Amino acid sequence: MLYKLYVVAALLGAVCLVATSAGKPNLDCQAVEDRITENIPVSKIKGSNDGVYGYSKKLEALMNFQIKTEMGAFYEYTNMAAYFHRFDMDLPGFHRLFKEAAEEELKHAHLFMDYQNKRGGTVQLMALASPGKAKWPSGLDALHDALALERSVTHEILCLHKLASDLGDQHAVDFLETNFIPEQYDGMKDLATKIATLERISKNQQDYGLAEFHFDKTLQK
Numbered sequence: 001m002l003y004k005l006y007v008v009a010a011l012l013g014a015v016c017l018v019a020t021s022a023g024k025p026n027l028d029c030q031a032v033e034d035r036i037t038e039n040i041p042v043s044k045i046k047g048s049n050d051g052v053y054g055y056s057k058k059l060e061a062l063m064n065f066q067i068k069t070e071m072g073a074f075y076e077y078t079n080m081a082a083y084f085h086r087f088d089m090d091l092p093g094f095h096r097l098f099k100e101a102a103e104e105e106l107k108h109a110h111l112f113m114d115y116q117n118k119r120g121g122t123v124q125l126m127a128l129a130s131p132g133k134a135k136w137p138s139g140l141d142a143l144h145d146a147l148a149l150e151r152s153v154t155h156e157i158l159c160l161h162k163l164a165s166d167l168g169d170q171h172a173v174d175f176l177e178t179n180f181i182p183e184q185y186d187g188m189k190d191l192a193t194k195i196a197t198l199e200r201i202s203k204n205q206q207d208y209g210l211a212e213f214h215f216d217k218t219l220q221k
């Protein structure tokens with residue numbers, strides 16, 4: 001457990017260092033907080049509920065928005081998986097990659113729901129927007145979109161971590177560090193590696209279609 005916490009601390013430190021060196025705030029979470037005030041009356045997010053360990057109403061609201069984020073990611077990956085399973089695409093490796101990613105996001109949503117109930121909060125599911133795209137020019141384009149999606153989800157989880165820390169809720173902080181943050185970095189690294197590999201082999205072969213075909217085979221293993 002101590003090693004895990006050390007790794008998470010190092011990762012969070014790296015994020016802050018990069019952001020600071022770029023001349024930007026360490027972690028801009030204003031948009032994440034604004035979602036609460038824009039959608040929930042202030043009177044409903046002050047203080048704590050009657051649940052376990054003085055669970056902050058503000059944190060409870062943030063957890064519900066995070067459930068929406070995870071369900072939205074599930075929706076996006078499911079859409080990608082279905083697209084690459086079409087008869088005129090027939091890229092089973094990409095289909096498998098995005099199907100597994102969708103299942104992982106759904107698992108994350110359920111983890112947040114379980115945690116919400118454990119802390120005495122109330123799960124409030126929200127409407128989901130339709131996926132942003134209906135098709136992709138190539139598997140590489142879809143990988144770039146998947147990486148952008150993971151970065152967005154990771155940013156929201158890091159903001160949730162920061163706000164939980166600001167509220168002094170160490171249980172919520174540990175929940176996020178143990179179950180999500182290291183996994184998010186692993187996922188982004190994996191997608192970035194896949195993008196670099198496909199770009200490299202397509203450049204070397206000077207035939208993207210053939211390179212994508214061979215790369216798809218590796219995704220099936």
